[in-house]
Amino acid sequence: MSNERPLDAPCDCDDASQTSPSRAPADVTRRRFLQSAAAAAALSATPHLHAQNAPSATAPTQAPPPAPAQPVRLDINGREYALHIEPRVTLLDALRDYAGLTGTKKGCDRGQCGACTVLVEGRRINSCLTLAVMHEGQRITTVEGLAGVASLSPVQRAFIEHDAFQCGFCTPGQLCSATACLSEFSAGTASAATPDVRTRPAQLSDAEIRERMSGNICRCGAYVNIVAAVRDVHTASA
Structure with a gap:
């Protein structure tokens, strides 16, 4: 029997130990590309990190000293x-x-x-x-300073009678504002609720009181009683 192998017979040599020349350049190119991209990204971030870590060139601005008393x-x-x-x-x-x-x-x-x-x-x-x-x-x-030497002011008494306060935190401002509200109306000062601001308001209605007292907030919601107290003082003095 002849030991010669036909020319078209498959080769029984070990291909695993050989490196394909057609694949090697592609693998090397891809690997080098990824390495180059990573290196470029690191280099581009370096100036930014230096800028963040670098000490400020200018001294921090100091607050001006307090004005003398x-x-x-x-x-x-x-x-x-x-x-x-x-x-x-x-x-x-x-x-x-x-x-x-x-x-x-x-x-x-x-x-x-x-x-x-x-x-x-x-x-x-x-x-x-x-x-x-x-x-x-x-x-x-x-x-x-609203109360007299021996008695409360009419506004203070009305607030007590109508229970026009709850926690009492806003009450000092409400009392001062109500006192001025009555004085302003007596002087003929119009408000945004006055139908014709060119003329003296005809009466201190609830709408007038609410508008004139709108700058004072009651977080407890005692507005109805506050309006009633102011109305009562105005009615008593009319």
Whole structure:
């Protein structure tokens, strides 16, 4: 028998030990591409990391030093208070922290709730939105100054009779605002609820009271009783 293998017979050699020259370049190219892409990504991120970790070239901005305190004389509830405060102190903080009159409450500290309402020359303002030094020489009235020496004011009595307060936090501002509300109506001042703002309002209706007291928020919701108290004081004085 002949030991010669036909020319078209399959080869029985071990292909696993041989590397295909046609596949090797493709594998190497793909691997090198991925390595190059990873290296490029790392290099592109390096400047950003350096920029984040680098110390700031400029020194941090320091807050300006506080303004020196200065003497301020305030006429509060008929008494003169000699205070030594910074020009940036609000009237609310001056009343509470320097004059010791804590009846005026700090609610929102943004002029939205009305808890800090006081009277300055009879006009109601939010004391958290004004500086104390601006009111030197003016007559300031807080809730402590509404009552007389031996009796409550008519507004204070009406609030008690009509249970126009719940937790009481907004009550000082409500009382000051109601006092000014009645004075404004007596002076003929119109409001957004007045049918014709060019003329004196005909009567202090509930709509007028609600509009004039709208700057004072009661989180307990005692608005019905507040309106009733203000109406009762107006009716009694008419």
